[in-house]
Amino acid sequence: MADQSPSGESLLFLTDEQLRKGIEAMFFAYRGFTADPDRILEGMDYGRAHHRAIHFIHRSPATTVSNLLSVLGVTKQSLNRVLRTLIEDGLVEARVGRKDKRERHLHLTAKGQELERALSDAQRARMRAAYRAAGPQAVAGFRTVLEAMMDPEMRKQYQGLKEGGT
Amino acid sequence: MADQSPSGESLLFLTDEQLRKGIEAMFFAYRGFTADPDRILEGMDYGRAHHRAIHFIHRSPATTVSNLLSVLGVTKQSLNRVLRTLIEDGLVEARVGRKDKRERHLHLTAKGQELERALSDAQRARMRAAYRAAGPQAVAGFRTVLEAMMDPEMRKQYQGLKEGGT
DNA sequence: AATTTACGTCAGCCTTGTTGACTTTCCAAG
DNA sequence: CTTGGAAAGTCAACAAGGCTGACGTAAATT
Structure with missing residues (x-):
């Protein structure tokens, strides 16, 4: 499935030029990808880091801080700064684990879900348009x-x- | 070309779940996309911003600062900080325009080309592997x-x- | 009882983005 | 030839969001 070498010409998609185009496509597309949520967040006290935290808490409710840490690939201190403001502002709730009381299980509050909705609606709208067009x-x-x-x-x-x- | 509505079931690729998967794919893939150049740059005094400048100067030699500004989508001050260090370190050369002497036409020096090579080789290697597998x-x-x-x-x-x- | 794990926090640093104000150079239009 | 404005560069100050290092605490594990 990964190694059918048909003729020789179909390998043209592996030229440096094609790869460069792919690299630039990633660069420019990623800017579009983040543009809409960024627009929503600017003005609030939040940034992209808050968006990411909210996204992954939404999609994996009751996730622990450690889990989130490894998904996001940042340090505890970086995440904590973000998480603290979200908890203080009442967007995220950290529930002490029942089985293991050292763990904090993270949940979005109603207010948190509201912001998540706004952010992901915006991002999905662009994604949907791109999907539909493609x-x-x-x-x-x-x-x-x-x-x-x-x-x-x-x-x-x-x-x-x-x-x-x- | 953009609006063929075949049956109804082929629209399943536009569900929120599919869109969310796409969003997360962008997030995780972009991390991989930048990982290799980042590894090369860490330790040097350079970062991602330098990589981007070097990339676009390489692909559009003699580009002006203004051009670069609009491609990169950052402020003059941000770009200037990056550009200044690259010029000081002898990776980039800024030639005064012949026709319009206000403009600076940017070129990579031999040393600059060398770093560009290392960076894009690393990035292309990952891209090539992904392309080949897909x-x-x-x-x-x-x-x-x-x-x-x-x-x-x-x-x-x-x-x-x-x-x-x- | 000792150690490890999960989490939080303080302090300080770096990169890379921002705004605002200002200067120099220089083309082009009056 | 003068002047308006564009292009470029620079200084200062600031913010977001990464990082490391050191430390503290509670709870689980050994």
Whole structure:
């Protein structure tokens, strides 16, 4: 599945020029990708870091600080700064673990869900437009290439979040 | 071309769940995308901002500061800080324009080309591996979706750089 | 009882972005 | 030839969000 060498000409998609185009596509697309949430967040006291925290708490409720740490790939101190303001502002709730009381299980409050909604609505709108314009086949390819581009550990995070529960 | 509504089920790729997967794929993949150059740059006095400047000077030699400014989407002051160190360190040369002497035309020195080579080799290696694993069709879809995701202005930059010369 | 784990926090630093104000150079239009 | 404005550079101050190092505390584990 990964190694069919058909003729020789179909390897043209591996030229340096094609790779460079892909690199720049990533650069410019990522700017678009973050533009809408950034616009919403500017003015509030929050930034991209808060968005990321909110996103992953939303998608994995009751996640622990450690979990979040490894998903986001930042230091405890960096995350803590963000998390503290979100908790103080009443967007996130940190519940002491029942089984292991050292752990903090993170949840979005109603207010937190509200902001999450606004942010992800904006981001999804752009994504949806792009998906629709490109079509299902292109989308499948898009996901395939991105997944292949991840570090193995990140790929585990990405896939694991699919059905991974608590 | 953009609006063929076949049955109803093929719209499943536009569900919120699919969009969320795409969003997270972008997040995790972008980390991988920047990981290798970042590793090279750490230890040197340079960062991602220097990499970006070097990349676009390499691909559009003799570009002006203004051009670079609009491609990178940062302020003059931000870019200038980066550019100054690159010039001081002899990686970039700023030639006064012949026609318009206010302009500075930017070029990589031999030393600059060397670093550019190291950085883009690393980044291309990952890209190539991902492309090869995914196959040409997936790559086409990848590029299509990314392009659709860009802001119109960025898309112009992206496409314009294809054949756009001096 | 000792150690490890999970979390929080203080302090300080770096990169890279921002705004605002100002200067120099120089093209082009009056 | 003068002047307006564009292009470029620079200084200062600030903020977000990374980082390291050191330390503290509570709870689980050994």
